[in-house]
Amino acid sequence: MTFQRACSLAELTDNAPLRVEVDGLDVAMVRHEDEIFAIEDECSHAAVALSEGDVDDCTIECWMHGSRFDLRTGKPTGPPATAPVPVFPVQVDGDDVLIDIESPLAG
Numbered sequence: 001m002t003f004q005r006a007c008s009l010a011e012l013t014d015n016a017p018l019r020v021e022v023d024g025l026d027v028a029m030v031r032h033e034d035e036i037f038a039i040e041d042e043c044s045h046a047a048v049a050l051s052e053g054d055v056d057d058c059t060i061e062c063w064m065h066g067s068r069f070d071l072r073t074g075k076p077t078g079p080p081a082t083a084p085v086p087v088f089p090v091q092v093d094g095d096d097v098l099i100d101i102e103s104p105l106a107g
């Protein structure tokens with residue numbers, strides 16, 4: 001496991017996704033109900049940034065066609081997307097939020 005810094009805790013506002021780049025990979029960081037999630041910032045249906053979508057009920061919505069992805073598993077909860085999006089382990093170290101993009105939890 002290789003955890004790398006994604007952002008600071010202070011940058012994350014509840015339900016407001018933050019797009020970061022870690023090792024060339026775009027990732028959407030999401031703080032939701034006191035938990036922090038990291039999901040690859042590209043819908044599995046087309047190349048659309050998930051960080052531009054709304055967060056609700058532990059899912060993030062793709063604004064293009066409305067599929068929602070579970071922030072815990074990356075799995076779509078409805079069509080048109082059928083494939084999961086990778087989600088990554090998150091660690092908090094002081095004010096730093098770290099993620100491990102080499103060990104996706106799903107996707």
Ligand code: FES
Nearest residue numbers: 043045046062065
């Ligand atoms: S591009 Fe995301 S659901 Fe179609």
